[in-house]
Structures are given as C-alpha cells and as structure tokens.
Amino acid sequence: MSTTFDKVAEIIAETCDIPRENIKPESHAINDLEIDSLDFLDIAFAIDKAFGIKLPLEQWTQEVNDGKATTDQYFVLKNLCERIDELIAAKGA
C-alpha cells in the first residue's frame, strides 16, 4: 500500500515533470523543487482529488505572511504529507 508521500511524490513528478528520484521527503517544494505558486495550484488540485480533502492554502499563506508559520511547515514534503494525513483524519472523525 502506497504511503501519502508516495502518492504526493507521484503527483508532483507527473504535474511538474520532475524526475521521481529527485523528490524526497526532505525536499522543499518551492526552494528545492522550484515549484512556483501556479504549478502548486495544479498539485493542490490533484492532492485534493486524490485524498478527498481541501488543502487550506489560503490559511497557510496567511500564516506565513503574518509570520505565524514558516514555509517549511507546509512545503517541505514530509510536513505537507503530515498536514494531508491530519486533514484525512479530520474528515473521517
């Protein structure tokens, strides 16, 4: 059974044409993989569909802009996957 990270990495590889082997749990989507905000919308769309959730991008952006969070918390892939797992769990609760 594939993990959340495996699915997310597949989505990123396919959406952004990035070699799968370059996508690591420690990769930062923006700083390391150079995914821009528009491409990230395509990734968010695919993640929303694949997991049946709605990534709260507006809230995350606001938190980063307000200095209440760092981009690492949401855009380092292992952290992103944790957030996804939390959203899935909240959905099932």
Added chain:
Amino acid sequence: MRLEYFQMVDRFVDVDIGERVARAICTVPKESTVFEGHFPGYPLMPGVLLIECMAQTTGWLVSALTGFTGLPALAGVKEAKIRSAAFPGDVLEVEGRVVHEGSGYAMGEAKIACRGAAVCDAKLTYRIIPYPSAELRAGLWEWAERINFPAKEFAK
C-alpha cells in the same frame, strides 16, 4: 458582446449551482475595429477572445460558488482547442463548469458551440484574489443584472 469593454457575455440563460454549470450567450458583434485587423477582408473572431468568452462565463460561476468573496482571476488555460471558426454576427453558446473549488483557487472546464457545432473548449484555472476595491465589487451587481446573472442570490 461589448468587445470594446472586453465584456463578453450578453446574457446568462442558465445558472445551476447544484450542477456547477452556467450557460451564457455571447454574440459576436457584426462590426468592430478588431475585424479590420483580424483579418483585412476576412473578419474572424480571434481565438483568444473565444477563450475570454469561456473564461468570463465560468468566472461568474466561480464567483457565485464562492459567494462573491473574491475576484476569480484567470490564472491558467490548458488544452485549449479551437475547433471551428466564429464570425461577426455569430451567436455563441458558452457553457462553463466548475470541476473543483479549492482554497483560494478553482478549476473549470468550458466549451462553446455555434449552430450545433463545437467551436472551442479549454480547461481553466482561477485564483480567487481579494477585490482590489469596494467599488469594483459594488459595481458587479449592476453588471450582473445587465447580463441576467443572479449574483445577489449568492453574495455572502
């Protein structure tokens, strides 16, 4: 179609929020300076303006689904296909569909038909951005009324 104002939709004929689909009529004007250049002696509706017709039709639907809480700015056009030509006087039947409403963005699909034939289709991405001014949002109601869009029903 008010081509000189870039307001492409003449009127909505159906807005089904449950099905997330809206249908509108966009009539290509019989005369416009656009056709003097595109092309001399062969007036043809530019493909980018067909895409704008789809973008505006679907954009109004995105606005309704998001309660007019922000402006749906066109951010992406994918797989746009111009399948047949549109000419001055043509009545375009535009259908916009929202396939996903995310956080701060929406994904749509749209198509245009004319005289029973497919004209074009595309997948559209919108970013929902804050209204740049209260005046812009307030002006939407009058605009919506002119094109028969039930905006106030959906405004939050």
